[in-house]
Amino acid sequence: METKIFRNFLGEKGLKPTKERIAVLSEVFSFHGHFDPEYLYLRIKDAGSKASRASVYRTLSLLVECGLVKKVTRTEKGNIYEHTYGHSHHDHMICDACGEIIEFYSEKLENLQDEICAENSFAGSTHTLEIRGHCKKCRTKQS
């Protein structure tokens, strides 16, 4: 399914579904969780496919452009991505103590953000909300 979407996207842009691009695509969807370009590059090699770092970067941009992948955040070590197809939108809470990442979703929150965008004549397309603090476990451990 992802493949179909990607091939469609490429077709519409006059781009070609090369082995390298498909290798990147399949690897991105072969696991769950966050990743950075280098990690992905190594996984692709490991999987026996081949695609240079340059191709990984180039393909990643395409995947983001067609909405199959999202750039989650930028760290001091580079960009972090996650695949989004088949996963609904969510935001993150990150525990400063143990690093646990809790995903959450709130319809109300989404609507409120739309309202705020409208108030500012801003056409919002994506957002990132990251709440930092302490998770239940670490809260009690503290006291």
Place this chain on the structure above:
Amino acid sequence: METKIFRNFLGEKGLKPTKERIAVLSEVFSFHGHFDPEYLYLRIKDAGSKASRASVYRTLSLLVECGLVKKVTRTEKGNIYEHTYGHSHHDHMICDACGEIIEFYSEKLENLQDEICAENSFAGSTHTLEIRGHCKKCRTKQS
């Protein structure tokens, strides 16, 4: 006031309030708005003070560490900062076309986030919300 806070912070860490550090500090608080390290470096030069790029970067880290300055976001062109002392909490909308940064604050949004934290037994301390899209100007320009 900022100066007092910063001097205190330096004192506690056994660091020295050098001309360069103070020059960076004053320049940061001499204007309102967002900035990147290079822009700050040029402003300092312009103001007749002197501090190398290295010192600007090093001092900026200290200012973030002591809470007077906040790293707002990371763009493809580098980090963006803002001074926080004397400014209340707000979130950002960033235009993908022209890079404009719009600040906003919503009481409702804050409350809603508190609710969501409570639902997840999470003790939230800070958050970052960044909405990306197109600002009014770039919206109309597009069509």
Place this chain on the structure above:
DNA sequence: AGTTAAATTGCAATTCAATCTCAGTTTCAG
């Protein structure tokens, strides 16, 4: 004021993610 150890600076070198260049390769429409 003078001395000295520790902190600091600036420059240049370095790092590292990301992008670009370009010659050789692959794709696919006709």
Place this chain on the structure above:
DNA sequence: CTGAAACTGAGATTGAATTGCAATTTAACT
């Protein structure tokens, strides 16, 4: 099949950020 256009990989390049280091500055203590 064939050729034009699209792609690729390797290495060069970019640019923000960091670091090493010799020279300089700071400030605590005489």
